[in-house]
Amino acid sequence: MSAPQTDADLEWLTIDDDEELVWESGPDRRTLLPVVLIGIPLSIVLIGLVIIAAEYLRVTNTQYVVTNRALYRKTGILSRDVKRIEHEKVQDSSYSQSALGTRLGYGTVEISTAGGSGVEMSFKSVPDPTGVQQLLSEQLDRTRRGRRGRGAPQQTDSEPQAGSDATKADVLVDIRTELRTIRELLEESEGAHGTGPSDDRDRHAGAGARTATDRTHTSDNTETDDNTDANDNAETNANRSRTHTYDDQSSRS
Numbered sequence: 001m002s003a004p005q006t007d008a009d010l011e012w013l014t015i016d017d018d019e020e021l022v023w024e025s026g027p028d029r030r031t032l033l034p035v036v037l038i039g040i041p042l043s044i045v046l047i048g049l050v051i052i053a054a055e056y057l058r059v060t061n062t063q064y065v066v067t068n069r070a071l072y073r074k075t076g077i078l079s080r081d082v083k084r085i086e087h088e089k090v091q092d093s094s095y096s097q098s099a100l101g102t103r104l105g106y107g108t109v110e111i112s113t114a115g116g117s118g119v120e121m122s123f124k125s126v127p128d129p130t131g132v133q134q135l136l137s138e139q140l141d142r143t144r145r146g147r148r149g150r151g152a153p154q155q156t157d158s159e160p161q162a163g164s165d166a167t168k169a170d171v172l173v174d175i176r177t178e179l180r181t182i183r184e185l186l187e188e189s190e191g192a193h194g195t196g197p198s199d200d201r202d203r204h205a206g207a208g209a210r211t212a213t214d215r216t217h218t219s220d221n222t223e224t225d226d227n228t229d230a231n232d233n234a235e236t237n238a239n240r241s242r243t244h245t246y247d248d249q250s251s252r253s
Helices: 029-045 047-060 099-104 129-149 158-193 197-252
Strands: 021-025 063-067 070-075 081-086 090-096 106-113 119-127
Touching: 021 119, 021 129, 029 047, 063 129, 070 119, 081 119, 090 129, 099 106, 106 129, 119 129
Parallel strands: none
Antiparallel strands: 021 063, 063 070, 070 081, 090 106, 106 119
């Protein structure tokens, strides 16, 4: 890992008064080796020199910085692009190495943020990527511990219990109030429509009374029919008696 640079090298970096520089580096210069090998044969037509110069300017104008509060990346040759990510937003970090990078000792460190889509920042071709990732993990751990230390003091065992009891009591009061309101609304609704348990009982009683009345009328009609049949039989027998009497008198005469 590289040592922190001077203020002249980091004139693009703007940090707060309580922010301290922890690490600074850039892409390993040995990453230029493949470009040089390709550019030298093409230098006959001047294209190779342009390729080598462009890659050299890109590498030398790229810088990565880690402070005790955030991560920075500066890129650009003619323009300048600076990106900053605070430690609190970093979710995960990882590193990777190519075959040549493994042999030469450089690689890429990738940083992901909470709520972000994929990798948000990359330190490409940095020397000792394993050490850089370890440094990031240490700084993130310090930031998280400091954030927990600045948080609200923990409550004692009795305080959460008291708060919990108070919360339960409030919930019971709210439930009781809601039930009372629902009951009042139901009573008002029943009164407005004229229906209710008493009306149902009255309807059942009325139906029972009508049924009993119908049964009484049926019994009366049956008794009336029986009396009528008895009267008819009596009149028939009387007529028969009178007929026999007349017949007897006629025979004696």
